[in-house]
Amino acid sequence: MLERGKKAKFCGNCDSHNAYDYPDRVFCSTRYAQGKDPIVDTLWFCEDYNPVSQECYCVREAQRKKKSP
Amino acid sequence: MGRKDYVGNPVQHIRVSGTMTVDQLMQQFRNSGSFGAGRLATACDIYEKMLRDEECTIFLALSGAVVPAGMRLLVTDLIRSRLVDVVVSTGASMVHDAIEALRGHHYKAKLPLNDRELYKYHLFRIYDVLVPEEDYVKLDYRLSEIYGEIADEKKGASLSSREFAWELGKRLDDPDSILRAAYEENVPIFMPSVRDSEFGFIHWLHSSQANRKNVLNLDAFKEVPEICGICRDSPKNGMIVIGGGVPRNTVQSATLASKKGLDYAVVVTMDRPETGGLSGSTLSETVSWGKVKGEADNVMVIGDALMIFPIMVASVVERLGKDFRREPVLQRMKKGFSEAK
Numbered sequence: 001m002l003e004r005g006k007k008a009k010f011c012g013n014c015d016s017h018n019a020y021d022y023p024d025r026v027f028c029s030t031r032y033a034q035g036k037d038p039i040v041d042t043l044w045f046c047e048d049y050n051p052v053s054q055e056c057y058c059v060r061e062a063q064r065k066k067k068s069p
Numbered sequence: 070m071g072r073k074d075y076v077g078n079p080v081q082h083i084r085v086s087g088t089m090t091v092d093q094l095m096q097q098f099r100n101s102g103s104f105g106a107g108r109l110a111t112a113c114d115i116y117e118k119m120l121r122d123e124e125c126t127i128f129l130a131l132s133g134a135v136v137p138a139g140m141r142l143l144v145t146d147l148i149r150s151r152l153v154d155v156v157v158s159t160g161a162s163m164v165h166d167a168i169e170a171l172r173g174h175h176y177k178a179k180l181p182l183n184d185r186e187l188y189k190y191h192l193f194r195i196y197d198v199l200v201p202e203e204d205y206v207k208l209d210y211r212l213s214e215i216y217g218e219i220a221d222e223k224k225g226a227s228l229s230s231r232e233f234a235w236e237l238g239k240r241l242d243d244p245d246s247i248l249r250a251a252y253e254e255n256v257p258i259f260m261p262s263v264r265d266s267e268f269g270f271i272h273w274l275h276s277s278q279a280n281r282k283n284v285l286n287l288d289a290f291k292e293v294p295e296i297c298g299i300c301r302d303s304p305k306n307g308m309i310v311i312g313g314g315v316p317r318n319t320v321q322s323a324t325l326a327s328k329k330g331l332d333y334a335v336v337v338t339m340d341r342p343e344t345g346g347l348s349g350s351t352l353s354e355t356v357s358w359g360k361v362k363g364e365a366d367n368v369m370v371i372g373d374a375l376m377i378f379p380i381m382v383a384s385v386v387e388r389l390g391k392d393f394r395r396e397p398v399l400q401r402m403k404k405g406f407s408e409a410k
Contacts, residue, residue: 018206019191027206033277038210 078102091380092387109377111368112335113384118366119307119333120152120389124398126303128320129153132312132348136165137175137198138375140311141247143382148250152386153309154397155299156251156258157316160266163234163248163258164208165200170243171211173204209271215240216275220283228285229292233268234258259296262315263287293326300327303398307333311374313340313348321360330359334367337374337381 020027020039032038081100086093092113099110119125129147135158136144147153165175176199187194191202219228219236228236238252251258263269264287276284300306300323308324308331310317317336324331340349352367361367370377 018209019202020206020210022191022201022203027210029274029277032210032213032274033279035278035280 090387091383092385095380095384105370105372108368108370109372109381112337112370112377113381113388115307115333115335115366115368116309116381117385117388119309120385120393120395122305122307122333123401124304125307125332126154126299126305126398127152128155128157128306128308130308130310130313130316130320131156131158131162132314132316133159133162133374134165134195134198135162135311135374136169136247137195137200139175140375140378141166141169142245143379144247145245145250147382148247148254148256151254151395151397152382154256154399155296156247156256157296157319158258158260159314159316160230160260160263160268163237163260164267166247167212167237167241168200168204168208170241170246170249171204171208173200173207175200205267208267209274212268212271213275213278216272216285217278217281217283220275220281220285223286224283225286227288227291229288229295230260230263231257231292231295233263233287234260257295257299259292259319261289261292261319264289293323296323297327299399300324300329302402303329305332305398307331308335310334310336310338311378313338313346313350318347321355321358325358325360330362330365331367332362332365334361334365335381336367336369337372337377338369339371339373 018027018029019025024042025039026042028038028040031040080103081097083097083101083106085097095110095113098106099114101107102110119127129144131144135141144153144156148156169175175195178194178197178199180197182194182197184194187199193200193202193205215237218240219233234248235252235258238246238248238250238258241249241252243249248258250256260266260268272285275281296319306324306329308317308320310320313336321331334352334355336352338348340346342349342351342354352361352365352369355361356363356365370381
């Protein structure tokens with residue numbers, strides 16, 4: 001499953017997101033409903049799988065918030 | 070009945086040779102005539118009879134994981150060779166066809182499997198076959214766009230599941246696709262339980278778009294006169310059932326509603342009759358409803374359709390030979406009408 005030397009990636013389990021190019025890109029149904037490009041990068045990934053559903057918000061917005069102090 | 074009325078031919082023992090063809094083996098099964106082998110040989114005989122009967126319309130009823138298991142091309146080839154005339158399918162089988170038409174795949178699972186791990190890797194399991202979530206999601210995305218195209222074209226008008234399948238086939242460019250082949254060969258596909266599949270649930274995504282003016286509408290009742298009309302207009306009707314469920318019931322009920330009854334019936338299933346469910350109900354039980362005629366050629370083959378059905382088709386195709394051509398009776402009749410005009 002995993003290439004040698006690469007770390008496991010598990011994308012967030014938001015209610016509105018589904019794997020599009022696992023594990024790097026997701027399909028965001030909220031963005032799709034708003035008429036925006038629904039294919040976005042995975043917000044973050046865990047090296048340990050977290051089975052708990054994450055808070056659901058726009059991936060791009062969340063990335064922006066993460067970058068700004 | 071007297072004693073001798075119960076006794077048929079002696080069982081002939083199966084002889085296998087290294088150069089045997091599929092149909093030669095089937096002849097050995099027929100000579101044995103026993104248990105599953107005898108039933109499978111009878112199923113082949115009935116299917117051959119259906120195909121050679123120029124008055125018969127052949128319904129193929131599909132349920133269960135036909136496509137994930139690897140029978141997609143088999144069904145496509147049957148459609149393209151006119152060896153079935155009408156397909157009645159679960160929505161799910163056509164969903165899996167569309168996944169592959171959009172370049173997705175079904176994968177053989179490597180054993181042993183851990184379902185909790187599969188969940189975290191976004192891999193869906195169908196017994197020992199896996200479908201990656203992204204193949205579903207890519208389908209969802211494309212389907213939602215297709216729904217939009219159809220809705221804009223139809224401007225709110227409702228479609229039957231047959232019309233819906235035709236619109237899907239028109240938009241898929243994969244020649245190996247069942248939906249595409251049916252569209253190109255003008256073979257109707259009915260999906261009476263279309264809502265209970267990804268086709269149904271993706272409607273939510275399609276209709277959630279804030280700027281969407283037209284929403285796709287399907288009318289569950291619209292196809293009733295369509296399928297009943299086929300049964301009514303066809304001099305004879307035959308069915309081949311893979312599994313059972315809603316597709317089997319739809320074919321049987323259409324022949325009942327059109328007051329025709331089936332002249333031929335082959336059911337391949339693993340289901341049992343004791344629960345009272347339709348999939349395992351015997352064809353004899355079906356006779357009591359008038360869905361299958363009392364004098365109809367019929368057989369139930371109990372077994373895994375992935376093993377049974379390809380062997381059945383291979384045997385019958387071998388018997389028919391490469392020059393066999395078949396024109397569906399309703400097409401021939403229609404042509405006759407237009408020529409008479």
